[in-house]
Amino acid sequence: MSDINILVPDLPESVADATVAVWHKKIGDHVKQNDILVEIETDKIMLEIPAQHTGILKEILEKEGSIVTSKQLLGRLLCKKIHDDMEKDIVNIHHDQEIQTSSQLSSRSIQEESDNDISGFAIVKESSDNKDLFDQSFNNNQMHHNIAQQKSVSKKNDFFVKGRDETRVPMTRLRKKIAERLVNVKQNTAMLTTFNEVDMTSIMNLRTKYAKIFEQRHGVRLGFMSFFVKAVFEALKLFPEINASIDGEEIVYYNYFDISIAVSTDRGLVTPVLRNVDNMSIVDIEKQIKCMSMKGRDGKLKVEELDGGNFTITNGGIFGSLMSTPIINPPQSAILGMHAIKERPVVIDQQIVILPMMYLALSYDHRLIDGKDSISCLITIKDMLEDPIRFLLEI
Numbered sequence: 001m002s003d004i005n006i007l008v009p010d011l012p013e014s015v016a017d018a019t020v021a022v023w024h025k026k027i028g029d030h031v032k033q034n035d036i037l038v039e040i041e042t043d044k045i046m047l048e049i050p051a052q053h054t055g056i057l058k059e060i061l062e063k064e065g066s067i068v069t070s071k072q073l074l075g076r077l078l079c080k081k082i083h084d085d086m087e088k089d090i091v092n093i094h095h096d097q098e099i100q101t102s103s104q105l106s107s108r109s110i111q112e113e114s115d116n117d118i119s120g121f122a123i124v125k126e127s128s129d130n131k132d133l134f135d136q137s138f139n140n141n142q143m144h145h146n147i148a149q150q151k152s153v154s155k156k157n158d159f160f161v162k163g164r165d166e167t168r169v170p171m172t173r174l175r176k177k178i179a180e181r182l183v184n185v186k187q188n189t190a191m192l193t194t195f196n197e198v199d200m201t202s203i204m205n206l207r208t209k210y211a212k213i214f215e216q217r218h219g220v221r222l223g224f225m226s227f228f229v230k231a232v233f234e235a236l237k238l239f240p241e242i243n244a245s246i247d248g249e250e251i252v253y254y255n256y257f258d259i260s261i262a263v264s265t266d267r268g269l270v271t272p273v274l275r276n277v278d279n280m281s282i283v284d285i286e287k288q289i290k291c292m293s294m295k296g297r298d299g300k301l302k303v304e305e306l307d308g309g310n311f312t313i314t315n316g317g318i319f320g321s322l323m324s325t326p327i328i329n330p331p332q333s334a335i336l337g338m339h340a341i342k343e344r345p346v347v348i349d350q351q352i353v354i355l356p357m358m359y360l361a362l363s364y365d366h367r368l369i370d371g372k373d374s375i376s377c378l379i380t381i382k383d384m385l386e387d388p389i390r391f392l393l394e395i
Contacts, residue, residue: 043177055079190366231384260309337361
């Protein structure tokens with residue numbers, strides 16, 4: 001028999017500590033190798049800690065809500081051969097609980113029978129004191145009737161009170177971090193948003209024509225996001241100030257192109273990073289986006305997959321948003337917001353036509369990016385999307 005320590009995994013330098021979110025096992029539970037013992041939450045992701053061996057959870061040292069750091073001891077697992085004494089202890093615990101439950105049920109049954117005997121008093125023996133007994137019975141019944149009425153009123157009051165209850169739960173680390181970052185952006189940047197609209201006809205026609213063969217050949221669907229990533233990349237090449245950030249009193253210009261994609265999860269919004277998009281094809285981008293979305297949904301994203309990023313794309317259109325003002329993802333200086341595609345009347349060559357249109361929103365830090373550059377950047381993205389053949393010609 002041996003004790004195996006359950007430790008916090010190595011956390012990246014950008015993550016100072018974590019919070020014990022939930023223990024999936026209790027002390028005394030049998031555990032199989034690779035069973036998830038506990039989940040810890042950082043300000044970026046949730047990390048699962050599996051059992052390294054088969055055994056019994058012997059000890060929990062850090063309860064849910066505790067703040068922990070890298071390599072900190074969370075608990076201990078009793079592995080391999082298990083002492084008979086420990087097995088007996090576990091059995092005895094369950095046996096004692098059963099005895100206690102049985103005893104409580106017996107006591108409750110006796111009490112209920114006693115109550116019934118007191119409140120019944122339906123049969124009165126023949127005696128000279130029958131009248132007194134009858135009066136006593138009447139008084140007892142009246143007393144219990146009044147108590148029953150009070151309980152009924154109390155239950156009604158409880159019902160109305162419960163209907164107006166409030167539930168308080170602590171914010172998750174991720175939600176707190178998101179809140180801090182959003183407030184920080186509003187307070188410490190000169191954020192402005194410029195809007196435009198794009199005709200999605202060309203991209204929708206491409207998808208209609210090639211979607212089936214694309215999926216058959218590459219094993220992934222042809223979506224909209226890959227076109228937007230490509231369009232943003234072309235715009236960032238032309239406007240280096242947007243592919244930059246402010247660090248104190250310095251401007252950092254990035255000579256590489258890493259684009260964050262906003263992914264909604266049950267725990268909040270995360271932004272995994274597509275790295276070196278200048279070397280990625282449409283196929284590569286679609287495969288990466290699918291992989292990141294699945295990891296985000298299952299809580300499998302790693303911290304290093306969320307670090308960095310020079311520019312963010314977020315798509316509120318998947319939830320039906322027609323227009324919004326996206327908030328910059330610090331320390332980045334700009335973010336592009338996609339929205340729902342709606343057929344709208346548009347004037348083309350003095351003729352009113354119905355086209356599938358999408359509103360675009362580019363939020364930017366005015367301390368670094370001038371209005372002219374932000375507007376020109378958004379127009380470049382619009383032009384690329386309306387004529388996607390330019391991606392292939394690089395014009």
